[in-house]
Amino acid sequence: MGSVPVPENVSVSDPSSTARFARRTLFKGSAAAATATAVLGGGDAEAATPVFRHGVASGDPLADGVIVWTRVTVSDDATPGSGLGDPATVRWEIAADERFASVAASGAVTTSADSDHTVKVDVSGLAPGVEYFYRFTALGQTSPVGRTKTAPATADTPDRLRFGVVSCSNWEAGYFGAYRHLTARTDLDAIVHLGDYIYEYGRGKYGGRNGAVRPHDPANETVSLTDYRIRHAQYKTDPDLLGLHATLPFICTWDDHESADNSWSGGANNHDPATEGSWADRRAASAQAYLEWMPVRASGSGADVRIYRRLRFGTLAELTMLDLRSYRDQEAKPGANWREADDPARTITGKAQMEWLTAGLASAPVRWKLVGNSVMIAPLVFPPLEPATTAAITSTMGVPQSGPSLNGDQWDGYTADRTRLFRAIIDQQISDVLFLTGDIHSSWAADLPVDVASYPGGVTAGAEFVVPSVTSTSIGDMVHTNSAPIAEAIKTVNRHLRYVELDSHGYGVLEITPDHAQMDWYYLLDVADPNSDVRYGASFAVRSGGRIEPRQVPLG
Template sequence: MPNTLRIAPDKTLRSGISRRTFLTWTGVASALAFTPGLIEAPAAYPAPMNHGDHLFTLGVASGDPLPDAVVLWTRLASAPLAPHGGMTDIPIPVEWELALDSNFRRVFTRGIELATPADGHSVHVDVRGLEPSTDYFYRFRAAGHISDVGRTRTAPSASGTTGALTFAWASCQSWGDGFFNAYADMAAAAPDVVFHLGDYVYEKAIPTRGGQRNTTAVPQSAHSEMTRLDDYRERYALYKLDPHLQQAHRTSPFIVTMDDHEVENNWAANISEDEVPVPDFLYRRAAAFKAWWENTPVRAELRPNGADMRIYRRFTFGDIAQFSVLDTRQYRSDQVNGDTDGPQNELTARPDRTITGAGQERWLLDGLASSRTRWNVLAHQTTIADLARSKNGARAVSMDGWSGYEASRARILDGARERGVDNLVSIVGDIHRSVVSELKSTYTRPATTVGVELAGTSISSGGDGADSDESDKLLKAASPHVKFGNSQRGYVLNRLTHQDWQAEFRVTDSVADPGAGLRRRATVRIPDGRPDIEVS
């Protein structure tokens, strides 16, 4: 690590932090509330800053926490909605520092990284040598500008007993469909870590006047579908100006994967939704991957190699949870049956079809077999469970989810059962609704329940929604393995212990109003040792 100065951590500071209780804003979370520029909610949605006002307009973030390391991220943009973010072609040195207190009286380490135009003036600092289960604070400085302060947290050590883990996950945040209210609520909870499971940005043109946001403050490229690197960079800049999203990023470390809209709707491997020639689509995919890497707090080693990028990776949090973060886009077989909801048939059952690819499938099963944690979690994009509905009198399922890849699903779930994997939980996004299901290798004949799937709703995609819409009623009627459903916007907040998993589904009545709050819609409890679903 270049130009670093390390100071031994003051362990007395950690001992003075009280333990947080589930879904309350106490302990370190309440301390953060009084730190200027950290997680306080904005009074109103501000207009974008003018050229030269600040270099850190896109905020700060941290991510991919390990017991001894974390990534610190920022991206310089003096005029975020202008071409190239208002930046020149000159590399800029960026100073960073990490401390044990938000006032930076106990600096742990500091250094300098170079923000280059080739990487969109983004910075990914992989800070090593940290203490496990520890809160740290960080900030950046460049050309006389100082960023907001962020808080991050390392993962617990694998060698000890972890009493509890709090985490949230989110997905699907279409900027034009509404405001990102859920992130203010998430920041107030200050979870140990946040998973973003895809559709961080959307590729389609944003409606006139910003859709629900009723603003013309969008880059010119937002008026059409993004296909070039500059288009993708500008779309990320627009999204990252959202103050509630910035608030969540500077409060908790994020672990991020992608789904389809970061590139193009329902893409599959090298196949475009619009059936463009493969070389043209791979050129677009390379641009999308590069922009995703530049704008997410992932390690520099994830930098894409053209149109290829190793996104799937694994995170272990002490002895309490192992998360296998999947990539179900880059290696999948093409969707069958016209990629529309329909019946499963000989095409969906073909044994040579895969949603993960053979290499990732082996990696996943090997990781599950060697896990020594209480909970084994698949963190990914689309639902494993059949969310069946009756369509024209026939049972219909999505061809884009695991329902369209029946043999692939059976290999994973039967493989986990054969390896004696306990407490298997799948967490997903994508479907713009909350659905809790029993996890089975097939749903067209009797099968053992091997785990639980928790599908979380969207941050804003789909607009306000309702407590139960027509699709919710239809899937509950045709899918007896579904135990809870809701189609409002929000996210899922979780507390894991060795005794149980508690998932709180938090929803808002409106994403058209940036000040609308969230509330608990339901709490789902999964007891240790058996895949039961208790809803309250």
């Protein structure tokens, strides 16, 4: 939704004492997470500001702009997905100081039940590389204050960038402690969310090792627009997610669970047309709710909406966010016909997105070409494993129990597209390509050889860092044991895999400098504990022009 401009930067009335408290204390180092919980809905009804009970968020930072987001509750019965409630005018402001003494931009928008009373403003005309504060006012109340940051100017080369990297946050499987620990950091520029921001399953149908730690709303599986709106709204009541959204801009793409498990262009494994209606209708409903509730910049509309896009960070990096669900063919099934994966007519990106991707990588005037990639691109061959472990891997990663094979839901199921991409990178001598991946509820660091059999000889197309799930079930959860021996067996067969950890939940912190890109992995001690501490896991880096190597210490 665009903004409705006003003639000048008119100040709104003084905010409540709660909002002043938020501005004064929300971003004070290690206290940030606790403060965000208190201010943004951690049990204090007054602090939660009833009109803005779903918090504030920002996303997709540019050198001169950023998206800011909120949702207004215009009346008690105007709950998410209800279709009820009158239209409301919402003012917004953004300033370079948390007291809003000098407002950089402001305006007003009208929201209604047509957009589920969400507000999404793509603010422009801002200065590059600046920390900004923003807030909304409606119905006599002022929202909590959010903090965001614009990207560096296109001609600038920052000394470094740091991103929190996350994926796969299942409400029922545990608490979002990963978000709380990222909120407490003071060294991040943005959060990259690689998909499965929500989960579509009905209550109790897709929990974790501890069962359904907290129940989903609605109780049924999300199929209709109303269902998806309610589910998104529930996730945005989580205090840890609220705090992180209010602290840093998000850069997101969707994977499958934002619509339905193992989705593709014409359907999904978890969609039954006989009982759940048209896939096109369900897919459209899920996309509409996602774009209403997420601070994501999209182009096009309706069936032609497009979320694959690029974000530039000076001359240091460009982040390409892919959409690997909307255009893909149905995955190749394991068994007799699994070689369908090699069919050159099959695609995971779609022709237009592949051409856009390869052309963009070739022309990017930056050192690091980062690719936000929802499913693993590194080739993966599994060694023979004992039955219980194979069954766990089958369930979480799609590997057939009949024996070593590909995961048809990953790039392994679309080998012709992967070869096209890798060959374009090699043939056009595109250097320093790094894929950032989620989806498989585990942690990996991989070089990307064009010919796996020749590794470590031969050429590589780049590297890949895969982050674990925030909460969603890991292989370790399913086998109820330490799976380190499994990880070592996988690395033995796949020599290009430099790090594999299959047990833990958590997040990554990625640092980009002119010299190197380093990922640190952090793991929650217990996702069933809302106050869980975090432990450092490992660090791996790839030098500019080089290959992945282990690092001994995390980023300082």
